[in-house]
Amino acid sequence: MAQEEDAGLALGLSLGNGGGTARRPSPSSRAAVEQSLTLSMPDDGGGVGPAHSVSSLSVGGAGVKRERAEEADGERVSSTAAAGRDDDDDGSTRKKLRLTKEQSALLEDRFREHSTLNPKQKVALAKQLNLRPRQVEVWFQNRRARTKLKQTEVDCEFLKRCCETLTEENRRLQRELQELRALKFAPPPPPPSAAAAHQPAPAPFYMQLPAATLTICPSCERVGAGPASAGDGTKSRPPTTHHFFNPFTHSAAC
DNA sequence: TAATGAAAGACCGTTACCTCA
């Protein structure tokens, strides 16, 4: 099982990179998700599940597309598939077949080789597994979805850890800054020499800013300030030039 | 050559069924 997950993760990375065959979804496929989300009916009806979606409206007619696909596939009905519809079989309820261990194992093997199948491979694999091509297709779709979900969980964990690390680092820097300020505004030392006395030595402007507004770009080593500091008109600062430091790559996008 | 519509295939969210604790 762990082996399966490892394989899944590795493939998930390649999927995230755009793995797949010729027809690859573009980033805008996210729009499809958003659209289907907005298509969901807003009333929750108090049910435990999500709100009724458009797809749920056609539950009664489930199987129409499948039957069409079956026809296109040459109406092959495998023994296992037939086992799923051996009784009553009025077509109104969808029977759920359980893949055998052997079938699952072979599908997993193929998935490890390639997370997508071309039509020829699909038909051949279906024949080998005594399944309908549509079933093989659905299995691969679901498998890709599971892989992606796992990868998302891994990414989420990673980001959480990064967040914790950065929070801790931020606290540390805040403490350090406070200590430095305490040193700076500590009671003056014994009178300095006259040469130094006539130099007021104003603190750099960024030292007077609230700590939370200070940012230092590690790449160009310039000190930037948050939006609150730009309104006094005394400084001619480039407008909203953000020196964003990416903590994950340790690089700055200057 | 550009516009257009159909087909195919991928992804996504969801549903429904099955298994098991």
Add this chain to the structure above:
DNA sequence: TTTGAGGTAACGGTCTTTCAT
């Protein structure tokens, strides 16, 4: 025996790409 949760096969909707017209 019942029940709730989790896993997963199957579905409908939507988008993008390809190809023929």
